[in-house]
Each structure stands twice: as structure tokens, then as C-alpha cells.
Amino acid sequence: MTKPLVRAESPIWQSKAQLLSEALGLGYADAGSRNEAGLILVVGERLHLENKKGLTFEIDFDEDHIHYRQKQIGKKNLLARALGIEKGINQVVDLSCGLARDAVLLAQLGFQVKAYERCAVLWTMLVEAQKLSTRPEVHGIKFINDNSLDVVSRLSQVERQNQSFYFDPMFPETKKEALPKKEMQIFRELVGLDLDSVEVVRRSFEMKISRLVVKRPRKAKPLFRDPRYCLEGNLIRYDVYQF
Ligand SMILES: C[S@@+](CC[C@H](N)C(=O)[O-])C[C@H]1O[C@@H](n2cnc3c(N)ncnc32)[C@H](O)[C@@H]1O
Numbered sequence: 001m002t003k004p005l006v007r008a009e010s011p012i013w014q015s016k017a018q019l020l021s022e023a024l025g026l027g028y029a030d031a032g033s034r035n036e037a038g039l040i041l042v043v044g045e046r047l048h049l050e051n052k053k054g055l056t057f058e059i060d061f062d063e064d065h066i067h068y069r070q071k072q073i074g075k076k077n078l079l080a081r082a083l084g085i086e087k088g089i090n091q092v093v094d095l096s097c098g099l100a101r102d103a104v105l106l107a108q109l110g111f112q113v114k115a116y117e118r119c120a121v122l123w124t125m126l127v128e129a130q131k132l133s134t135r136p137e138v139h140g141i142k143f144i145n146d147n148s149l150d151v152v153s154r155l156s157q158v159e160r161q162n163q164s165f166y167f168d169p170m171f172p173e174t175k176k177e178a179l180p181k182k183e184m185q186i187f188r189e190l191v192g193l194d195l196d197s198v199e200v201v202r203r204s205f206e207m208k209i210s211r212l213v214v215k216r217p218r219k220a221k222p223l224f225r226d227p228r229y230c231l232e233g234n235l236i237r238y239d240v241y242q243f
Contacts, residue, residue, distance in 0.1 A: 001192030002038045004121055005029040009044030017043035024120050039189055046132065047125045049186050057186040059129035061104060061138045066183055068104050080109050082213040082231050082238035083164040089211070091163035095148035095200060099187065100126055100141065102168060107137040118147045119191050149196070152203045160209045167204075168215040169197035169223075198223050205243050212241040 006021035007029040008014040020043055021028040029040060040050045048058035061068050075085050079102060083092055090111055094103045097115035099122075107113050117123045123145035130138055144151075148167070170193055201224040204212045214223055218237045227239035 002189045004039035004041045004049065004190070005036070006041045006043060007031065007033070009042050013043045020124065024124065026121070039186070041121055041125075047128050049121075049125075049190065051186050051189060055182045055186060057183050059099060059125050061100075061129055061133040061135055066099060067101050070105055070108070073105060073109060075109070077105070077109065078231050078233050078238060079166070079213070079215075080106065080111075082240050083111070083166060084211055085109065085111075089164050093151075093163055093165045095151065095165055095167045096169055096194070097126065097143065098122070098168065098191070099183075100143070102166065103141050104138060106166075107141050112140070114142045114144060116144050116146050116148050116151055118145070120145050122190060148200050149203055152200060152207055152209065155207055155209065160207060164211040164213065165204060165209055166213050166215075167197070167200055169194035169200070171217050171220075201241070204241070208243045210242060212243070214239045214241065 003026060005027045006017050006024070008017035008031065018028060020026075020041070026041070035050065035052050038052055042048050042050055046058050046060070048056050050056045073080075075081070083089060083106070092106050092111045092113050094106070094113060094115040097103055097117035100115060103113050103115040117126065123143060126143045130141070130143065133139065152165075170188070170191065201212065201214060205224065214227070216223065216237045216239055218232060218235055220237075222239050228242045229240050231238045231240070
């Protein structure tokens, strides 16, 4: 996990960049300074990340480069089925928002989505990209910067029962990554490994949440106990727990 420095793209973005560096508790880098941190959050009209190799990465919900616009999705979509769309469930809590590709897909399918991301830099990029998006379904997503372990621990009885929960922690690196190489490299540098992921599932079990879907590589062991059932895709599997 790398803590980026913040830099303005040009002088007109300096005050916004300084405000963000204070809000995020990150150091400020002057224009032209060397990329000592490993990652720089560059502030312009859009935010983007830049790593030491000069690779860049930004979030743009209106563009399809990292699959924000999936065509031909419907109620038969595997994730939607795992979350209970056919049983009339229409509220989903995404406990691992990441780049929000799944959150956007679920919003597109008509789910009301609350998406939690614990990395404050990533959350800021999501919120800023949301402001610039022209897609109504993207504006319907509630992005929240919090740790899901705490979120699950605080749930009321009604919240545990009336919505489905989705958890997609980082997988160990594989040959076939879910993102193009450049994006995956920077994303991994930013968020690191989710070494505590089993705790989120264990806490969901202790809290008896009614439906939790965990995404796993197809051949991997379940994160925690045997699920009630699984839905398998070509490369991944959704483990459905009903505690
Ligand atoms: C594999 S990515 C999720 C990808 C996402 N499903 C998508 O469609 O783009 C995992 C993300 O979950 C976040 N995450 C993991 N554990 C978390 C937790 N306990 N609370 C909040 N966010 C968490 C990580 O920071 C990372 O950004």
C-alpha cells in the first residue's frame, strides 16, 4: 500500500490540490518535483494517479476502458442472481467498492447501491469522477469512505435483513488480471493486499446478515466455511452465504 503525494496539474489547480492534500493527510509536491513517494495524485479537472514509471490511471465512468459500460446485462447476470435479484432484492451494500465496476453494473441493473471503500484516495477519485459523469445510474450510487468491518459491526436488525451484501477483496496476483496491466499495477500499489478479508466474512456471520456474496477465483477455497451455494463463471465464482 503506497501513500501518494498530491500535485497540481497546473497553477490553476493549486488551491484544490492543497485542500485535498490536507483533507487526505498527504504530502504536497510542487510542480516539477521528483516522484519520491512512488505514487502522485495529480489534481486537474479530473484526478489521476501517476507512478514512478510514469504510468497514469484515472476513473472515468463515461468511458469503457475498464468496463464501466457493460452491454447485454440483465436479470440473468451471475452477480445479480447471486445477490437475489430474482427474489426481488433491490438494495445492495458493496463492502469493497474498489473501482466501482461492479457497483456501476448493479446500479445499471436497477439496484440501489451503497458502496464502501476504505482507501480515502480511491474514494476521493470515485466521488470526483461521479461529479463529472453524465450517467444517471452512476449518480444514484452512494460512495462512502469507511471500513466494511466497522460497517458490518454497526448494522441494525432491519439493515441485516433487507439488503444483500457483496464482498470482492483483492485476489492474489494472477496471470489473467481483471484490469489492463497498467491499471492493475497502479491499483495494487495504491490499495495493497486485503489481508484481513476473512474477518469481514466472519463478522458478517457473527452479525447474521441475511445474504452475503463473496467473489473468489473459480478454483480458490472459500474464504470462510462452505457457502450455502456457488454460482460459477469462467474465471470467477460467487459464494453465497445465508447466515
Ligand atoms: C478487488 S477490489 C474490488 C473491485 C470492485 N468490485 C470493482 O468492481 O471495481 C477490492 C477493493 O476493496 C477494498 N476493500 C477491501 N477490504 C475492505 C474493507 N474492509 N472495507 C472497505 N474497503 C475494502 C480495497 O481497498 C479495494 O479497493
